[in-house]
Structure formats: C-alpha cells, structure tokens
Amino acid sequence: MASVRAPAPTSPAEPPGGAATDTTDGVLVEARGITQTYPGVTALEDVAISIRAGSVHVIAGENGAGKSTLVKILTGTESPTRGEVIIGGRPAAEDPQLFHRIGYVPQELSLFSHMTVAENLFMPFEQSGYGGALLNTRRMQRNAAEQLERFKINARPEQQVQSLSVSDQQLLMIARALSHRELDVLILDEPTSSLTASEVERLFDLINALRDEGKGIVFISHKSEEVFEMGDETTVLRNGKLVGTYPMADLDERRLLSLMAGREVDTDERFKPEVDEGEVILQVRGLTGPGFENISFELRRGEVLGLAGLVGAGRTESMQAVFGYLPVKSGDVVLDGEPLKLGDTSASVRAGLLYLSEERKLHGILPLQSVLHNIGVTLFDETARRGLISASKERARVSEIVQRFDVKTSSLGNRIMFLSGGNQQKAIIGRAMALQPKVLILDEPTRGIDVRTKIEVYRIITQLAEAGVGVIVISSEMTELRKCSTRIACLYAGRIQAEFDNETCSNEELVTAIFGGRRDEQ
Structure with a gap:
C-alpha cells in the first residue's frame, strides 16, 4: 500500500477577486444531515462529509450507493430534501455563488465539440475572468496555450474540440475546472478512465501539487490501486446511507470492499465458460x-x-x-x-x-426514456402487429429481460438515466441479447x-x-x-x-x- 500523506496545515490563499476562504479546522466544504428523496426512492439518508484543505478525500461505494446524488448536492446541481451544505463556513443555501468554489469533472465527456479548445477551457467566461461586453480572444488563446502546455494536452487553442483524442478531452475538462479563479475544491469522478499510464501519472502529480497548495480534492474511482495511492481519507456509502469515514492508512482493499458491500467480496474469482468451444x-x-x-x-x-x-x-x-x-x-x-x-x-x-x-x-x-422503452426499442418484431406495439407484450418481454440480467430498478417506467452505471450496462446487454x-x-x-x-x-x-x-x-x-x-x-x-x-x-x-x-x- 502506498504511504499516506497527512493533510497539509495550510491556509488557502485569497482567491483573485474575492475574500479569503473562511475555514474551521481546515474544512473547506461540509455537508450535514443530507437526505435526498425522489418519488418512491430515498437516494441519501442523513449523510455527512467534510472536505479538508490539503487533503484527498475518497467517496467510495458500489453503483447505486448514492455517490452521484451526493456530488450533485455538493456542486449545487440539486438541493437536498433535508440537510445543508456549508462552504467556507457559510450556508450555501443563503448564497448559491459559493458553489463556484467547487469544480467538478464528470466521468463522461462534457465539452462543446464544435467550439475551440480555448473557448471550452475558459467557459463559463464570467467565472474564469473573461466575461464582459467584449471577449478578448487573443488574450484567451494566449492563456489557453499556457494551460495546454501545463497539462501536456496535445492541442492548439484555436483547434475544435471534436478533433481531439478522448484522453486529451478528458485532460481538457480537468484543466477547465482548474481555470476558475475561486476554486477551493475539485471533484474528480473516475478521472483516469480514458487516460494512458503516463497521463495518469501526470494527473496524479497535478493532484499532489493541488493538495500541497491547500486545495481539497474529492476523488471517486472504482480502481482500488488508485484509491489507496491517492487518498488521505475515505467516506463509504452503502444503499444511500453513511457507513463511516476512515483514514486510508486504517484500510486495505479487502476491508474497504466489505464496507462497501456489507459482506465479504471474492476478488480472486475467475470466470471461464464451462463448454467446449465450437466452430x-x-x-x-x-x-x-x-x-x-x-x-x-x-x-x-x-x-x-x-x-x-x-x-x-x-x-x-x-x-x-x-x-x-x-x-x-x-x-x-x-x-x-x-x-x-x-x-x-x-x-x-x-x-x-x-x-x-x-x-x-x-x-x-x-x-430521457424509461427502462421500458430503452429495452423495448429492440423488440418491435416481437411486440408489434401491423405497426402497432402491444403494450402488454412489450412490458412482459422487458420484465423478463430485466429479471434475467438482474437490472435493479423500482419501476420499468423509471428514466434509465437514474439507474446506476452498472444497471444501465446490464440493461444495454439485455437489450442486445434480445x-x-x-x-x-x-x-x-x-x-x-x-x-x-x-x-x-x-x-x-x-x-x-x-x-x-x-x-x-x-x-x-x-x-x-x-x-x-x-x-x-x-x-x-x-x-x-x-x-x-x-x-x-x-x-x-x-x-x-x-x-x-x-x-x-x-
């Protein structure tokens, strides 16, 4: 296991154009008693987390544990049913501008493909200091070139994003989050999924540098070796509830997985078809x-x-x-x-x-479509007659696929976007096998x-x-x-x-x- 660095006892510098961040015991962001309910579903129940300056905080949990919902609340995308988010010692509900101090890099690519690298890098322009009546394109491209060199992104400022490789787009999203002037906390969701080994090493060097500067990093990854290499502490969620927050030095892979699952997980199991290969x-x-x-x-x-x-x-x-x-x-x-x-x-x-x-x-x-329609779209030949779909046949057939592939959803009418990544994948495989x-x-x-x-x-x-x-x-x-x-x-x-x-x-x-x-x- 990699050695764990103690959080640096630093006081974050005053962000350009704003007052210095007010923290208590180095806490930059705190969520207290967070509960989030949707129709028929409790996604989070009484969850608490504290993100400290100079620390990498891992949020761990299985798909569906509530990680994505918690991130949405920490970034201000959603308001909790109950509970509050404190940023810099102040309730964010009283001043939503405080959420600008939290940067978020999602797992999936989220860029404007037909715009330039420089434009993507500094959007929204107001937060990165380029807002106003006129956009100084020359200055923006000059500063973009510096950022591209810093992150070793193989692109030119005037180049359209759609021409970049997936890994360069991933690095560009991270660079964009860090371009915001007031940033205190950076949330990284599966940041290495599209990166080469050398790019991962460069990203980890950057994370260590940000930690040394007193930034708070939230790190979400299903790769246990990354979690133990980078994390200082971890908050474990299971089924929307808080299991606990632990120093990484007190955990190993087997214990972390058992905390996430609520039981022992066999990570050494091998899978091999028990049939002879055919022609x-x-x-x-x-x-x-x-x-x-x-x-x-x-x-x-x-x-x-x-x-x-x-x-x-x-x-x-x-x-x-x-x-x-x-x-x-x-x-x-x-x-x-x-x-x-x-x-x-x-x-x-x-x-x-x-x-x-x-x-x-x-x-x-x-x-935006339901689980029913996402799977049923491939079943037209089975469920339709004379161009009209039989709703009862479609529902019965989709229910059979959901059960066979163990897709966890409270209703076939749920939008598939609200399912965990693993259940989305199982639904897609089930649809294909139909x-x-x-x-x-x-x-x-x-x-x-x-x-x-x-x-x-x-x-x-x-x-x-x-x-x-x-x-x-x-x-x-x-x-x-x-x-x-x-x-x-x-x-x-x-x-x-x-x-x-x-x-x-x-x-x-x-x-x-x-x-x-x-x-x-x-």
Whole structure:
C-alpha cells in the first residue's frame, strides 16, 4: 500500500477577486444531515462529509450507493430534501455563488465539440475572468496555450474540440475546472478512465501539487490501486446511507470492499465458460483502416476473446471497423460462413454482429426514456402487429429481460438515466441479447462500475459464451481480461502483436506484448 500523506496545515490563499476562504479546522466544504428523496426512492439518508484543505478525500461505494446524488448536492446541481451544505463556513443555501468554489469533472465527456479548445477551457467566461461586453480572444488563446502546455494536452487553442483524442478531452475538462479563479475544491469522478499510464501519472502529480497548495480534492474511482495511492481519507456509502469515514492508512482493499458491500467480496474469482468451444463463427482477414493495419484473427462459438493494448493501440477502431462504424481500406470479415458487408452497421446487426460502445451515455442509452422503452426499442418484431406495439407484450418481454440480467430498478417506467452505471450496462446487454446475436463485441464493459457489479457482468459474459455466443471484450484492465477471457490478443501501434491462451500465459508476456515487445525479448 502506498504511504499516506497527512493533510497539509495550510491556509488557502485569497482567491483573485474575492475574500479569503473562511475555514474551521481546515474544512473547506461540509455537508450535514443530507437526505435526498425522489418519488418512491430515498437516494441519501442523513449523510455527512467534510472536505479538508490539503487533503484527498475518497467517496467510495458500489453503483447505486448514492455517490452521484451526493456530488450533485455538493456542486449545487440539486438541493437536498433535508440537510445543508456549508462552504467556507457559510450556508450555501443563503448564497448559491459559493458553489463556484467547487469544480467538478464528470466521468463522461462534457465539452462543446464544435467550439475551440480555448473557448471550452475558459467557459463559463464570467467565472474564469473573461466575461464582459467584449471577449478578448487573443488574450484567451494566449492563456489557453499556457494551460495546454501545463497539462501536456496535445492541442492548439484555436483547434475544435471534436478533433481531439478522448484522453486529451478528458485532460481538457480537468484543466477547465482548474481555470476558475475561486476554486477551493475539485471533484474528480473516475478521472483516469480514458487516460494512458503516463497521463495518469501526470494527473496524479497535478493532484499532489493541488493538495500541497491547500486545495481539497474529492476523488471517486472504482480502481482500488488508485484509491489507496491517492487518498488521505475515505467516506463509504452503502444503499444511500453513511457507513463511516476512515483514514486510508486504517484500510486495505479487502476491508474497504466489505464496507462497501456489507459482506465479504471474492476478488480472486475467475470466470471461464464451462463448454467446449465450437466452430469458427467470425473470421477477420487483413483488415486495414484508420488507426489499425492488417488485423487478422478467428473467433469461435463459446469463446471469450480479450483485446489488450494501450490507449491508441487500435483496439476500439479495429472493432468499430469490423462492426461497420469506421471505414476499411482493405481486408474482409466473414460471419458464420458469409461475407459481411463492410461499412454498414445495419447489415452487421441483421447478420448477427453487435457492438456495445464504451461511451454508455453517449452511444448506449436513451437517457430521457424509461427502462421500458430503452429495452423495448429492440423488440418491435416481437411486440408489434401491423405497426402497432402491444403494450402488454412489450412490458412482459422487458420484465423478463430485466429479471434475467438482474437490472435493479423500482419501476420499468423509471428514466434509465437514474439507474446506476452498472444497471444501465446490464440493461444495454439485455437489450442486445434480445436480438439473439451470434457475435457480441463489448468495449470497456465495466468502465465506471463497482467491483461487485463487475463480477455480475463477468458472469453474464460467461453465460453468453456458454449459450454459444462468440464474445469479444476490449478492456484497459489486465485483471479484467485475465478473469473472463479464454484467449487474449495484444495490440500495439495498430497491429496484433501476439495472441495468448489465458490459461498458460503470464502477466509478463502480456505486458511485454502490449508495449511492443515479443516473447524472445523478455
């Protein structure tokens, strides 16, 4: 376990243009007796938390524990049913401008893709000091260049955000939060999900620097190694209730997981389909396109093929090309003995090939629609007659899918956006399986999901393989691939570097391959 740094005994400097932050015992933000209820649901009940200057405070809990609701209240997005938020020693309900002292970087990308990097970096302009009758674009771009260099973001100030890589967009959101002049507390929700190892290291260096400056950091991550490396203390939530707040030095991974789950969690369990692999169901031969070259492999019925590699290795791009979402320069794909029409996602779906994106909220769910409609949208052929949907058939069929995939929701009428990330993912997988695919490609299927729900997803993957589906899992987590894959292909610089049997290969062989080495180089 990494050593834990004691909170720095500092007094935060006066923010530009405002009075110095008033704190008691170094507390920058405090939530007292927070209760939040929605129709038929109590999301939080009597929760308290204190964020101190010079400290990294972890909020831990399984999906659905209430972390997101608590963050919404801490940032002023929602007002609690009961309780209060104190910022700088003052009740935020009396002065909502106090919430400007809290920056928030969400897990999902939240940028204006058709605006420039500089404009995104300093929005809203009033908070970052660029408000007024005229916008000084030259000064904003000059200052943006300094921030881009500080965060090592590979972009120009005048460049449109949509042309940036996912990892650079993630770093840009963090830089944007820190550009606000009055910032005392920064909340980071799964900040490393799209970052390379070197970018994660750079982010952690930045967090340590902010801690040394007396800022308060709230850190939310389902990666236990990150939590123990960065955290000074952690507040644990379970089912909307406060379990307790603990110094990180008093915890280890097993105890933290048991506090979150309320019982012991087996993190060492392995998942392997208990069936013999069948005939070849998918053949990819010499596939070349933007970001990948000469991709060739075979997938059998009942097999779980893991794709490993660094960010930018071509895993997602090559599989999106197989599905028909990205263009192909050369090569071909054969599905169940028939050539697949490339560049046509509808043809892929009709042939029995499905791809589930890692960007769940952007490309997976219909956030404003109910659970019923999110799953029922794929059931038209089953539930409709002469163009009219039978409401009773749709509800019965969706209920069956919700039960089979253990999607936790109090009602099929709930908007899916209010479900936890893990339950959204299970609903998406259930919807996909209603189409009875022959091959299912899962891109980062457990991104932003807690440990126990990850295990549920691994079990679902195993069950799909045992039912004869060929499954491809793209994951940045080596542990995940070792848990649920039968075979692992490692990509490097757009090419398949090596393939391994998961039962016989070592972690050293896998790591060597994803960094571009070969067996004889170990």
